[in-house]
Amino acid sequence: MSELHKFLFEGLPVRGMIVRLTESWQEVLARRASNSDTGAYPQPLADLLGEMTAAATLMQANIKFNGSLILQIFGDGPVKVAVAEVKPDLSLRATAKAIGEIAADAKLSDMINAHGKGRCAITLDPKDKLPGQQPYQGVVPLIDEKGRKLERMSDILQHYMLQSEQLDTTLVLAANDKIAAGLLIQRLPVKGEANLEGTAEGGRDQVQQDQIGHNEDYNRISILASSLTREELLTLDVDTILRRLFWEETVRRFEPQTGMLGPHFACTCGRARVESMIRGLGRDEADSIISERGNIEVGCDFCGKQYHFDAVDAAQIFTAPGDQMPGSAVVQ
Structure with a gap:
């Protein structure tokens, strides 16, 4: 335990x-x-x-x-980012997230600081933010x-x-x-x-x-x-x-x-969060993805859960509550 x-x-x-x-x-x-x-x-x-x-x-x-502590490494080697x-x-x-091969005996600098440009960041993101309040972040090389x-x-x-x-x-x-x-x-x-x-x-x-x-x-x-x-x-x-x-x-x-x-x-991902992300893309971009692929698929990098949105789902995301057709509902 x-x-x-x-x-x-x-x-x-x-x-x-x-x-x-x-x-x-x-x-x-x-x-x-x-x-x-x-x-x-x-x-x-x-x-x-x-x-x-x-x-x-x-x-x-x-x-x-009272909030999230996020430890991040941003690398210039095969490891581009690591987050806890x-x-x-x-x-x-x-x-x-890594791109390219990582040797079995790779050192830390080989993976994330190959050219001396790697960074470590610690972010404190308050749970109950005040209006306009930004998370605190410190960054060191x-x-x-x-x-x-x-x-x-x-x-x-x-x-x-x-x-x-x-x-x-x-x-x-x-x-x-x-x-x-x-x-x-x-x-x-x-x-x-x-x-x-x-x-x-x-x-x-x-x-x-x-x-x-x-x-x-x-x-x-x-x-x-x-x-x-x-x-x-x-x-x-x-x-x-x-x-x-x-x-x-x-x-x-x-x-x-x-x-x-x-x-x-525990993972804090959820369908509502993914919907918010899709809404941030804009309707034109979402429609373009659906037109090309048939649906929108989003996977959580932390827990691996997959979220799927078809054309109807995407339309509901961009439909204001007062504009819904009878019997329809916005997914939450």
């Missing part, structure tokens, strides 16, 4: 989370594999998308945002401050957090065809609402400790977390991981989130 575990280090400005996506991640892969038009993801791309999905789940749970979306209830979905290509998803996101959020963050990510997992360690500010009881008293020392990269407690725990190997993250249970890494620390754990309260697969 997929699970999310949150914990704090007593008396220290450091928090952490571990996510283990099992059946929810397998559902993502199974739906892709069952799509006759696309087939299964190549293993390197599947592993990358799994790491993205685990990371997006950790970030959504970390910020408690997580809702406030931790429902998740993910997809990727897939290179470090010295222009070197970043080769791990964890490095990309740590770089993002420093550049966009000014937060010390350590991530360990791993995925295979059975599980996508992640460990997040983050420094809390010494001052402000997130301050933990028992942190250092005020003064110049506190200000210095709160600067990026200068908190000794965070740095120590970050080093311990970074020692976790991919194999350990994929195979060990959460109790064992925490005990092995932080046996000298006092860790306060919270009730794990599982089942429908934890990470779970």
Whole structure:
């Protein structure tokens, strides 16, 4: 069962989370594999998308945002885009689009940053937008401050957090065809609402400790977390991981989130959304597609569901309610 575990280090400005996506991640892969038009993801791309999905789940749970968190990679290699979306209830979905061959031993930069033009974007899309309100989006290149290509998803996101959020963050990510997992360690500010009881008293020392990269407690725990190997993250249970890494620390754990309260697969596509998309094409374009193909077929990239609209369906989309013929109805 997929699970999310949150914990704090007593008396220290450091928090952490571990996510283990099992059946929810397998559902993502199974739906892709069952799509006759696309087939299964190549293993390197599947592993990358799994790491993205685990990371997006950790970030959504970390910020408690009332809306969708969308993690995207835009590539200039064979992988053109990869997307992981997580809702406030931790429902998740993910997809990727690749053009061309992906070698079995392809590195991240081979797939998405072949010419140094790849980008990582995190979008926060509020559930209840105010009039004129736009989603927040931060974008960073897939290179470090010295222009070197970043080769791990964890490095990309740590770089993002420093550049966009000014937060010390350590991530360990791993995925295979059975599980996508992640460990997040983050420094809390010494001052402000997130301050933990028992942190250092005020003064110049506190200000210095709160600067990026200068908190000794965070740095120590970050080093311990970074020692976790991919194999350990994929195979060990959460109790064992925490005990092995932080046996000298006092860790306060919270009730794990599982089942429908934890990470779970769900897709938000629907016929009404597809109708809205067709309406956005315009009647002339819709009629042209039907004239050429006989109907309009739209498939969801996330869950694989197919939506079909014939000439009558399309006509109803563009018919105002007051203009309907007796006995007809607009599909919702």
